[in-house]
Amino acid sequence: MTLSGLLPDQECPLFSFDNTYARLPQRFHRPAKPAAARAPQLIRFNQALAEELGLDVADVDSARLAQLFGGQVIPVGAEPLAQAYAGHQFGHFxxxxxxxxxxxxxxxxxxxxxxxxxxxxxxxxxxxxxNGDGMAALGPVLREYIVSEAFAALGVPATRALAAVATGETVMRETMLPGAVFTRVAASHIRVGTFQFFAAQGDEEAVQMLADHVIDRHYPEARGAESPYLAMLTLVAERQARLIARWLSIGFIHGVMNTDNMAISGETIDFGPCAFLDEYDPRKVFSSIDQRGRYAYANQPGIGQWNIARLAECLLPLLDADEEKALEAANGVLKAFGDVFQAEWLALFAAKLGVTGEGEDDRQLVTDFLELMHQGEADFTLTFRALSKVVGGAAVETLTDLFTVPQPGLSDWLARWHARIDDNRSAPERQAAMEAVNPALIARNHRIEEAIAAAVYGDFSFFHRLVEALANPYAEDPSTADLRVPPRPDERVTRTFCGT
Incomplete structure (x- = not known):
């Protein structure tokens, strides 16, 4: 049963739609309608994002918003559809x-x-x-809302959260759970797996149509290139390389970097079993389904490059009629991915250390500090933030006290670091620059779980508090001090789940 008329759609003319993807041939998508929901209730609506999008919600109350973003009203101009795509999931196509x-x-x-x-x-x-129910449980909806908006505040490209609505229905997972609907805003939902869907069928016409659509929508600068499709592939690879470097700089683990979860736009998409590091460990894995650590923290750059290789395979016929030349061009893009990632990673981590300019030993300085953090079981976020305070004159214990296992080599490293950051800036200027790139607050795994646990029983107060606090991740507001504290041993989250 579907329901699309509880409210006349003329009463909700919020959107001014221009649906280019719906105009692609039918093999790109299938028509879809949302299912009925017994009692939709608005959990949260992102007013600031709505204003950015130009939505007119001034005279729309929460009940109507719940109907609309719970799928119970099809707004004027909408053309609801489900997109077709394929994908490598943990390496299997x-x-x-x-x-x-x-x-x-x-x-x-x-x-x-x-x-x-x-x-x-x-x-x-x-x-x-x-044969799935197509529903979402409340927990994954709240997790995606929290993390996607945290990413926005951190300045990392990601899909956004417009609304979360409780449906009043229950969904069966391991147990019966309350259901919810999440409204996601994205530059597009075109994935590497979208190209794979058509390439696997030998549908070169559809691959080219999709590539043309992507160029028009995301990479118009590629249109005038000598080889537009190679230019598009190069630009996609560059965005992904920079994005993954940003993930590492904030201690983020995506958790399920399948090719169907890699957006062509360069945004982070699908916050399922994702998590932020507490103590630094490059081999850290949270996802319950990542049994072999394929998507561990330190493996993410290599997986990103592997995913780009899968995209390149789809585009080979468009890169050059000569297969050997097409392969040579694609391999050049893959090499460039590594070069872009390494440069971006070093620039981001150098900034986290307060290093300006380029020094031949900067990479070693960064990797040595990370190794000290790893051996010392130091909290990733708080350690870099503490280093920002030390540069401003705080006692060195501000930093060393964060190392659960004392590291004798830290003193020597600090001496090298002090020598390297000796520039013309004042101590307050250095501290301000470092604090602008080292967040004080992240979406801690245990805090997300706390918000979800309370919400399952109808208490959304902590969820709202967490979302609002994460909107200012670089501030040290005394009212959010408890949210910056790492988990106690009994609060640790060791496994995260995809929610499907």
Missing amino acids: NPQLGDGRALLLGEVVDRAGRRHDIQLKGSGPTAFSR
Whole structure:
């Protein structure tokens, strides 16, 4: 049963849709309708994002917003569809995945002229659900809301959260759980797996149509290149390399870097079993389904490059009619991915240490500090923040007390570091520059779980508090001091789940 008329759609003319993806041929997508929800209730609505998108919600109350973003009203101009895509999941190729629990309402152009998808997640089964219920449990919806908005505040490219709605329904996972719908905003939902879907079928026409669509939508600068499709591939690779370097700089582990979870736009997408590091460990894995550590913290750059290789395979016929030349061009992009990542990683971590300019020993300075952190079981976020305070004149114990296992080599490292950052800036200037890139507050795993646990019983107060605090991650507001504290041993989250 579907429901799309509890409120006349004319009463909710919020969006000005221009749906370019819906105009692609039918093999790119399937029509979809959201399922009925017994009692939708608005949990949270992102008013600031709505204003950026140019949505007119001034006269729309929470009940109507719940109906709309709970999928119970199809707004004027929407063309709900589920997108087709394939993907490598933990290295194994599945030729058909698709939106099994999400639908694209349509596309809007924001006040700055940027195009965005508006998608409902957890809105019910689609043609790609493969016997699944298409629903989302409350926990994964709240997790995605928290982390995606935390990313926005940290300045890391990511999809955004527009709304979260409780459906009043229950969904069966390991147990019966309350259901919810999440409204995701993305530059687009085109993935590496979207290209793979058509390439696996030998549908070169669709691959080219999709590539043309991507160039028009995301990489218009590629259109005038000698080889537009090679230029597009190069730009996609560069964005992904820089994105993954940003993940590492904030201690983030995506958890499920399958090719269907890699957005062509360069945004972070799908916050399922993701997590932030507490103590630094490059081999750290949280995802319950990543049994072999494929997507561990330090493995993410290599996996990103592997995913780009899969995209390049799809595009080979477009790169050059001569297969050997096409392979040579693709391999050049893969090499460039590594070069871009290494340069971006070093620049980000050098800034975290307060290093300006380029020094031949800077990479060693960074890696030595990370190794000391690893051996000392030091908290990733707090250690870099403490180093920012030490440069401003705080006692060295501010830093050393964060090392659970004392590291005798830290004193020598600090001497090298002090010598390297000796520039013309004052101590307060250095501290301010370091604190601008070293957050004080991240979306700690145990705090996310705390918010979810309370919300399951109807208390959303901590969820709201956490979202609001994470909007200012570089501030040290006394009212959020408890949210900056690492977990006690009994609070540690060692496993995260995809929520499907």
